[in-house]
Amino acid sequence: MENNKKQLRIALRNCGFINPENIEDYIAHSGYAALASVLETNDPQATIDVIKKSGLRGRGGGGFPTGLKWEIASKNHADQKYVVCNADEGDPGAFMDRSILEGDPHSILEAMAINGFCIGASKGLIYIRAEYPLAIERLLIAIKQAEEAGLLGRNIFGLGFNFDIELRYGAGAFVCGEETALIHSMEGDRGEPTFKPPFPAQSGYLGKPTNVNNVETFANIPVIILKGWEWFASIGTEKSKGTKVFALAGKIDNVGLIEVPMGITLREVIYEIGGGIKDDRKFKAVQTGGPSGGCLTEKFLDTPIDYDNLIDAGSMMGSGGMIVMDEDDCMVSVAKFYLDFTVEESCGKCSPCRIGNKRLYEILDKITEGKGTMEDLDHLKNLSKVIKDTALCGLGQTSPNPVLSTIENFWGEYVYHVVDKKCPAGQCKALKSYIINPDLCIGCTACARACPVGAIKGEKKMPHEINQANCIKCGACVEKCKFNAISIK
Amino acid sequence: MEKIKSLADLKKKREELQSSLQLREQGENNENLIRVKVAMATCGIASGAKQVMEIIMNEAKKRNIPVEVTQTGCMSYCYAEPTVEVTKPGQEPVVFGYVTPLKAEELVEKYLAGNEMLPGVIPINYEKVEL
Ligand SMILES: Cc1cc2nc3c(=O)[nH]c(=O)nc-3n(C[C@H](O)[C@H](O)[C@H](O)COP(=O)(O)O)c2cc1C
Ligand code: SF4
Ligand code: SF4
Numbered sequence: 001m002e003n004n005k006k007q008l009r010i011a012l013r014n015c016g017f018i019n020p021e022n023i024e025d026y027i028a029h030s031g032y033a034a035l036a037s038v039l040e041t042n043d044p045q046a047t048i049d050v051i052k053k054s055g056l057r058g059r060g061g062g063g064f065p066t067g068l069k070w071e072i073a074s075k076n077h078a079d080q081k082y083v084v085c086n087a088d089e090g091d092p093g094a095f096m097d098r099s100i101l102e103g104d105p106h107s108i109l110e111a112m113a114i115n116g117f118c119i120g121a122s123k124g125l126i127y128i129r130a131e132y133p134l135a136i137e138r139l140l141i142a143i144k145q146a147e148e149a150g151l152l153g154r155n156i157f158g159l160g161f162n163f164d165i166e167l168r169y170g171a172g173a174f175v176c177g178e179e180t181a182l183i184h185s186m187e188g189d190r191g192e193p194t195f196k197p198p199f200p201a202q203s204g205y206l207g208k209p210t211n212v213n214n215v216e217t218f219a220n221i222p223v224i225i226l227k228g229w230e231w232f233a234s235i236g237t238e239k240s241k242g243t244k245v246f247a248l249a250g251k252i253d254n255v256g257l258i259e260v261p262m263g264i265t266l267r268e269v270i271y272e273i274g275g276g277i278k279d280d281r282k283f284k285a286v287q288t289g290g291p292s293g294g295c296l297t298e299k300f301l302d303t304p305i306d307y308d309n310l311i312d313a314g315s316m317m318g319s320g321g322m323i324v325m326d327e328d329d330c331m332v333s334v335a336k337f338y339l340d341f342t343v344e345e346s347c348g349k350c351s352p353c354r355i356g357n358k359r360l361y362e363i364l365d366k367i368t369e370g371k372g373t374m375e376d377l378d379h380l381k382n383l384s385k386v387i388k389d390t391a392l393c394g395l396g397q398t399s400p401n402p403v404l405s406t407i408e409n410f411w412g413e414y415v416y417h418v419v420d421k422k423c424p425a426g427q428c429k430a431l432k433s434y435i436i437n438p439d440l441c442i443g444c445t446a447c448a449r450a451c452p453v454g455a456i457k458g459e460k461k462m463p464h465e466i467n468q469a470n471c472i473k474c475g476a477c478v479e480k481c482k483f484n485a486i487s488i489k
Numbered sequence: 490m491e492k493i494k495s496l497a498d499l500k501k502k503r504e505e506l507q508s509s510l511q512l513r514e515q516g517e518n519n520e521n522l523i524r525v526k527v528a529m530a531t532c533g534i535a536s537g538a539k540q541v542m543e544i545i546m547n548e549a550k551k552r553n554i555p556v557e558v559t560q561t562g563c564m565s566y567c568y569a570e571p572t573v574e575v576t577k578p579g580q581e582p583v584v585f586g587y588v589t590p591l592k593a594e595e596l597v598e599k600y601l602a603g604n605e606m607l608p609g610v611i612p613i614n615y616e617k618v619e620l
Contacts, residue, residue: 005614005615005616006614006615007614007615007616008615008616008617008618009615009616009617009618010618012565013617013618013620014562015530015561015562015563015564015565016526016528016561016562016563016564016565016572016574017526017561018561018562019559019560019561020560020561020562021560023490024490024502024506025506027499027502027503027506028503028506028507028510029620030503030620032493032499033499033503033620036496036499036500039496040496095531095532098530098531099530099532099562099563099565102530102531102562102563103530103561103562103563104562132531134530134531134534135531145490148490148492149490149491149492149493150492150493150494151493157493157494157495157496157498157499158494158495159496222620223618223620226620227618227620253568254566254568255567255568256565256566256567256568256569257563257565257567258565259565259615273614
């Protein structure tokens with residue numbers, strides 16, 4: 001592996017270094033110093049300006065400017081306001097928020113208190129999925145320690161600021177990560193999204209102005225305060241500042257969490273940090289943005305990664321899942337995988353998403369079964385567009401993206417499935433045929449004995465043959481043949 | 490921990506903690522103390538980090554090696570869990586990957602007790618913001 005330091009840890013600065021269950025370790029690493037400096041300055045707008053000028057944008061997917069969001073919440077007057085940390089992390093394959101919560105819980109508490117001071121809130125809530133028991137345990141320990149140390153609670157540092165934090169447990173639905181659904185879920189209602197406006201900053205939890213930020217967004221805050229906005233804004237691209245944590249997965253050697261400056265290229269991520277494609281296979285695509293995102297192909301390998309470039313390329317930053325695919329991955333199946341997820345997770349409130357995504361899934365399924373037509377491909381495109389334009393919340397508005405982006409970048413692969421009834425990656429079971437090469441087959445009968453459905457016939461010592469109509473494509477014969485006579489076409 | 494009542498309190502506390510950390514790093518109190526961190530996030534624990542931590546403590550005790558073993562969060566090398574960082578007095582920290590419970594004993598015997606490197610060392614491939 002190259003040791004050329006392409007990574008920069010800001011959000012992950014303490015993960016893997018400090019003991020997350022010991023507040024003293026956090027304090028020794030300048031913990032709560034940012035809160036102290038904010039309270040000492042005693043000028044909420046000045047701190048909001050620092051966050052605004054830093055250029056920090058939301059890491060939960062949308063990329064909304066964080067400072068601006070704080071400003072809106074601060075300007076909406078109310079007797080009570082709330083700070084909410086979105087720790088629902090529902091994207092398949094994403095676990096950066098979990099790592100931060102498990103490795104550095106105090107950084108989130110500190111940032112939430114800073115946020116509370118800036119917008120005039122004395123209460124913070126962390127909405128965390130119940131499937132994260134260790135993160136929950138460490139957060140509870142951290143809250144208790146911070147309260148005992150007087151860093152949360154009443155009259156922090158004797159400067160008159162009060163701030164409490166409580167946990168709220170998510171029930172495990174992906175859509176509950178959407179901020180309006182999250183707020184309804186915390187209020188005890190069904191976790192269904194509602195139309196925006198009003199935005200949470202205007203009317204959120206219990207109808208009060210509420211600032212919702214993602215875990216990783218919060219993790220950056222203390223650093224921006226301590227190092228200054230100029231430092232933070234010097235990292236990244238023109239419109240995307242700082243770093244992003246990605247969960248690098250798929251056909252890559254070094255699977256894991258990475259934190260890279262915005263503007264790094266996919267090529268650097270895959271080949272220099274990730275160690276290259278597994279088994280020296282050929283790169284095919286990278287999926288970013290999870291079920292709301294799309295695939296980036298070879299032509300985007302040298303595009304600087306930031307919010308806007310990813311959208312222009314037909315994908316999105318999302319929360320930070322990054323799945324690398326090689327030539328053995330079928331792009332129709334990839335789209336089908338995400339649609340399957342969306343259909344499961346749609347809350348069902350609006351029909352474009354509830355019914356439309358199901359239809360998209362059915363068409364994709366038909367194509368992978370070898371029954372698709374060219375009209376189906378038109379349907380896919382049209383229906384995708386309608387769903388995007390008419391769905392109520394971000395889930396439905398982005399759910400066709402995996403379909404549209406694979407159609408755009410891998411049109412030929414779709415056509416191949418539909419017209420030639422073949423899957424070039426060899427992934428679609430129904431489109432595979434197992435063929436015995438008569439020149440290599442010596443008639444040992446090993447395959448015929450292994451076949452569970454008796455689809456292989458042939459005389460001893462004579463080339464065997466597979467009856468395609470009976471074959472269930474289980475692959476048992478391939479493994480048994482010592483002469484490599486059976487291949488998949 | 491006693492209550493931190495003012496900004497001055499926090500500053501004092503930080504300075505105290507930092508200097509005691511430094512003392513330990515320089516091995517002032519016990520110049521042979523080896524510091525071991527075991528990555529104990531969900532991913533590490535799932536691949537056996539809890540056992541690894543116990544084995545390291547027990548094996549070190551058996552051999553009378555002075556160690557301070559602490560838990561930490563995810564070191565982010567998912568492909569090489571469990572991961573363990575070892576800092577010998579006066580030396581740079583070394584991160585070992587693939588320290589399964591089977592290999593933990595070997596780590597103590599060869600690297601902690603002796604000075605023999607084991608395979609699976611992970612190079613540090615990032616910079617970290619210093620606060
Ligand atoms: C279907 C759906 C799921 C979402 N899931 C999450 C999530 O798990 N975590 C998160 O932080 N934001 C999630 N979001 C984005 C939130 O609605 C919201 O924009 C975000 O929490 C704001 O924080 P940020 O500005 O710091 O990113 C989701 C959005 C949608 C539409
Ligand atoms: S788009 Fe889907 S998830 Fe969002 S409100 Fe409509 S049905 Fe529910
Ligand atoms: S793939 Fe399975 S079912 Fe088909 S011929 Fe081989 S053993 Fe028989």
